[in-house]
Amino acid sequence: MVDEGELERRIREIGGALERALPSRARHPVRSLDERAMQLASEDAELKAALFRFVDVTPACRSLDDLSRHLAGFLGEVEQTPPPLRVAMRMAETGPGRAVLGAASARGVRHMAHRFIVGESPRAALGVLGGLWDGGAASSVDLLGEATVTAAEADRYAVRCSDALETLAQACAAWPERPALERDSAGPLPRANLSVKVSALTPLLRPEAPEVGRDDAARRLRPLLRRARDLGAHLHIDMESLDSLETTLELVFELLDEHELADGPSAGIVLQAYLRDSAEQLDRILAWARASGRRPALTVRLVKGAYWDHEVVEARQHGWAPPVFEDKRESDRNFEALTRRLLDARPLVRVAVASHNLRSVAHAIGYNRTRGGADEDLELQVLRGLGDDLLHALTRQDLRVRAYCPVGDMVAGMAYLVRRLLENTANDSFLSEQARGADLDRLLAAP
Numbered sequence: 001m002v003d004e005g006e007l008e009r010r011i012r013e014i015g016g017a018l019e020r021a022l023p024s025r026a027r028h029p030v031r032s033l034d035e036r037a038m039q040l041a042s043e044d045a046e047l048k049a050a051l052f053r054f055v056d057v058t059p060a061c062r063s064l065d066d067l068s069r070h071l072a073g074f075l076g077e078v079e080q081t082p083p084p085l086r087v088a089m090r091m092a093e094t095g096p097g098r099a100v101l102g103a104a105s106a107r108g109v110r111h112m113a114h115r116f117i118v119g120e121s122p123r124a125a126l127g128v129l130g131g132l133w134d135g136g137a138a139s140s141v142d143l144l145g146e147a148t149v150t151a152a153e154a155d156r157y158a159v160r161c162s163d164a165l166e167t168l169a170q171a172c173a174a175w176p177e178r179p180a181l182e183r184d185s186a187g188p189l190p191r192a193n194l195s196v197k198v199s200a201l202t203p204l205l206r207p208e209a210p211e212v213g214r215d216d217a218a219r220r221l222r223p224l225l226r227r228a229r230d231l232g233a234h235l236h237i238d239m240e241s242l243d244s245l246e247t248t249l250e251l252v253f254e255l256l257d258e259h260e261l262a263d264g265p266s267a268g269i270v271l272q273a274y275l276r277d278s279a280e281q282l283d284r285i286l287a288w289a290r291a292s293g294r295r296p297a298l299t300v301r302l303v304k305g306a307y308w309d310h311e312v313v314e315a316r317q318h319g320w321a322p323p324v325f326e327d328k329r330e331s332d333r334n335f336e337a338l339t340r341r342l343l344d345a346r347p348l349v350r351v352a353v354a355s356h357n358l359r360s361v362a363h364a365i366g367y368n369r370t371r372g373g374a375d376e377d378l379e380l381q382v383l384r385g386l387g388d389d390l391l392h393a394l395t396r397q398d399l400r401v402r403a404y405c406p407v408g409d410m411v412a413g414m415a416y417l418v419r420r421l422l423e424n425t426a427n428d429s430f431l432s433e434q435a436r437g438a439d440l441d442r443l444l445a446a447p
């Protein structure tokens with residue numbers, strides 16, 4: 001049992017210290033052109049849909065003229081276009097205007113993508129990854145690409161993952177020692193860290209027959225786990241939409257139980273707090289960890305979940321009750337409940353709390369300290385491009401933080417980009433509230 005009053009006092013203290021350590025941009029945002037467009041989008045659902053459709057088609061557009069025609073076409077479907085975008089539509093009426101508009105919008109989308117994507121290939125990303133390490137932060141590389149439709153595509157993704165492990169392991173070996181990022185009380189933490197998606201490892205994901213996708217993905221994931229073990233790297237299996245959850249859990253549990261993988265590599269899984277039945281998912285994860293006794297312990301990355309809109313739309317289309325909470329505060333409360341259970345379950349699992357919400361993060365740090373846990377036994381994780389300011393604040397407090405760094409080209413990254421933009425423009429997202437200037441007491445209030 002913890003003294004809840006004392007914990008709340010700590011959360012305010014920790015959250016306040018982190019907020020003071022945020023670079024000033026987070027408190028007084030200076031917005032670029034594309035950020036201003038997203039701000040407008042967050043105020044109008046129709047406009048948001050139009051801009052997202054535009055972002056989605058951008059990589060497929062063959063010329064600047066084509067690009068501006070698409071932009072004007074999508075904006076033309078919006079009933080009340082705000083004045084700056086009306087100017088854009090007028091520009092699209094002439095050839096020279098379209099060239100200027102096309103160039104400006106291509107720049108805007110590229111700028112937005114580069115905020116989230118660190119390089120076109122793992123090699124191209126090494127500068128950023130090394131810079132993060134020098135600045136006191138670890139990283140996890142995510143090779144963009146998901147929802148493959150052919151076996152050849154899944155094979156290519158597996159080869160890219162294997163190459164990425166080699167490139168990362170080789171480059172990381174030359175990095176200077178950083179004890180705070182390389183050990184916790186359970187032992188060493190690999191420097192090279194790769195996050196992979198099951199939907200990219202198999203085109204056969206079938207929610208009604210999880211074993212089909214599991215067996216097919218296992219053929220590609222097993223060699224990757226072996227490679228990670230031999231290179232001393234960590235492999236993290238991301239969680240995607242609900243229709244792949246069962247396959248993902250079964251796949252990870254089965255492979256990690258195999259004899260040849262009993263002593264490594266370090267591996268991880270993701271728990272999504274927006275799922276109404278996430279407490280039961282955690283029961284399963286902990287039951288597996290207890291029964292397997294595998295070392296190094298499984299890392300559980302706790303997130304709220306990135307497929308909220310998808311899950312709600314999908315459920316409504318089928319006439320089902322959504323599997324996710326529908327009130328944001330319920331997801332926030334559940335996130336805190338799961339944080340506590342995970343921290344209390346150590347050393348059975350390693351815990352990574354992934355959030356840009358100052359309250360959720362301060363709660364994890366505060367609860368850990370209140371229970372007598374060491375800071376080194378809690379990892380905090382952020383997404384490159386969304387959590388950069390928070391990452392900076394956390395490293396300044398000597399907390400262990402890891403940035404999730406997508407790598408790849410814009411075509412492969414579109415689904416990822418759209419998820420980030422959806423999150424960023426959602427009115428009740430923490431980052432939107434913070435950018436609107438909500439005061440600290442409100443931001444740190446218990447959900």
Ligand SMILES: Cc1cc2nc3c(=O)[nH]c(=O)nc-3n(C[C@H](O)[C@H](O)[C@H](O)COP(=O)(O)OP(=O)(O)OC[C@H]3O[C@@H](n4cnc5c(N)ncnc54)[C@H](O)[C@@H]3O)c2cc1C
Pocket residue numbers: 237238239240270272274303304305306307308324325326327328329330331354355356357360381382383387403404423426428429430431
């Ligand atoms: C390092 C890292 C790795 C990640 N990996 C994954 C992953 O593998 N799989 C995955 O799904 N996500 C992943 N995410 C994304 C994560 O799930 C969240 O989408 C994102 O971090 C936003 O949550 P927040 O706590 O930062 O922000 P907050 O603004 O506090 O929370 C936003 C979240 O609340 C939830 N939400 C929004 N509206 C509602 C509503 N009306 N009712 C109920 N809940 C609502 C949604 O989950 C939304 O993303 C990752 C995030 C990070 C930082």
